[in-house]
């Protein structure tokens with residue numbers, strides 16, 4: 001069964017079509033990459049899939065529920081229970097420690113559990129940095145805190161928008177290793193990226209252009225080839 | 230956030246200061262116009278030291294019975310407590326209460342024999358509190374020594390020389406000093422116009438030889454009006470200050486919400502319900518209000534004290550109840566002022582997080 005299905009999804013801003021009639025299915029446990037030039041609708045699609053925005057038309061089925069017409073209140077619950085978000089800008093709360101940043105997600109989900117939050121930091125290799133503020137962490141470390149926060153409530157779907165866009169090669173490697181581990185553990189992952197190497201790791205790459213799916217390529221080097229054109 | 234705290238603190242300062250002054254002004258004014266109660270005094274004529282009780286009664290009969298609010302006879306004699314000299318006054322407490330309504334009594338007026346109402350100075354000097362006991366010594370009218378125990382029923386503040394007096398019932402006074410059937414003076418409170426009073430006084434002066442009536446200026450209607458106007462002014466200023474505080478808190482909170490748009494969006498993206506977002510901001514606002522309220526109560530008292538000392542030349546009584554009241558008002562005001570900012574915080578779209586700035 002598919003975890004996610006988009007059927008004829010469009011998003012219109014005034015006269016601009018950010019997304020135009022998208023059809024897409026993502027299987028449980030699949031690792032999907034989304035590529036495309038700037039302004040092609042990648043972020044818009046992530047917002048709609050993650051329950052942060054609604055399509056102008058079409059339906060979005062997440063885990064058997066049509067989230068395209070849900071109320072704001074229900075969407076909040078869906079984000080809380082089903083979605084893990086990883087950002088290019090990390091978006092850590094600057095006055096909270098790494099551990100507390102992870103616990104924020106627990107707090108809104110159910111109850112903060114320090115032990116569990118520490119375990120999540122351990123999984124991304126940051127157990128020694130638990131008490132550090134974001135400003136005391138490197139970019140790569142901040143991104144790993146962000147990943148720990150995204151994973152803490154066992155989301156059905158992990159959405160990452162340019163997760164390695166602000167990282168150097170070493171940290172990109174560390175983050176990609178974490179993604180690979182998540183994939184082996186059975187997580188469903190959608191990664192937006194400009195980096196062909198990152199896309200290569202995914203099973204399929206969806207290429208967006210002008211709000212439309214230009215093509216879908218399997219992980220056999222074609223994505224890199226596409227992007228170099 | 231600091232600006233908002235400052236606004237609340239200043240608001241609370243002005244508020245508690247004004248209310249304290251507002252509460253104290255009437256009392257201060259009463260003290261300034263001490264003659265609010267008695268407007269006529271019956272004094273002995275010519276060189277006499279006292280006036281016979283019968284003459285005083287005769288004089289009082291010149292007034293229509295219903296116009297006599299009170300008539301308090303007084304006898305005075307020097308006496309001592311612990312070798313400290315004070316003035317002992319014998320009076321009819323029930324009548325004295327009517328002719329001196331502005332007296333501020335902490336405790337009770339004398340009711341039984343052996344009760345004494347002592348002035349604030351006496352209480353301070355001898356360190357007496359209501360319910361305390363003291364021994365009064367002195368010489369009676371025959372020149373013989375006496376010594377007797379009294380119980381403090383209350384302590385009186387008048388803003389005048391009475392604060393160095395010890396008031397007892399005439400019966401107690403007569404028992405100690407000796408009954409003479411004469412008074413040193415009689416304070417009267419008569420409800421009559423100034424002209425009528427003048428007429429009565431002239432008639433008594435003519436008809437009753439032992440008695441010299443003296444008119445005392447009373448608080449006039451216009452002075453009462455000024456007082457009322459002053460109070461409504463304080464009301465007005467208080468309301469304006471509260472409004473300004475609210476506007477300042479609201480704009481600061483709005484700025485804070487705008488500044489934290491990304492953080493709010495993130496929390497909503499993580500699944501924070503509107504209720505949680507609202508509770509966080511309201512809680513922050515109310516904490517701010519509480520802190521500002523505490524600062525304001527302290528500063529407000531200092532402010533009121535300064536005003537009172539400079540304008541009325543006397544210190545203000547500390548009102549413990551004003552602290553929780555100021556606190557409550559500050560918290561409510563900040564909560565109200567936070568409503569619109571909280572609303573805009575819950576309106577933040579979680580999609581802003583992925584879109585970035």
Ligand SMILES: Nc1ncnc2c1ncn2[C@@H]1O[C@H](COP(=O)(O)OP(=O)(O)O)[C@@H](O)[C@H]1O
Pocket residue numbers: 013016017018036037038039040041042043044045
């Ligand atoms: N809130 C918005 N209002 C108006 N236009 C928007 C808004 N968000 C996105 N767009 C437009 O939609 C298109 C797709 O944007 P986006 O999804 O951010 O692209 P990408 O993430 O691929 O760079 C762009 O043309 C962008 O200008």
Ligand SMILES: [Mg+2]
Pocket residue numbers: 042043
């Ligand atoms: Mg984008």
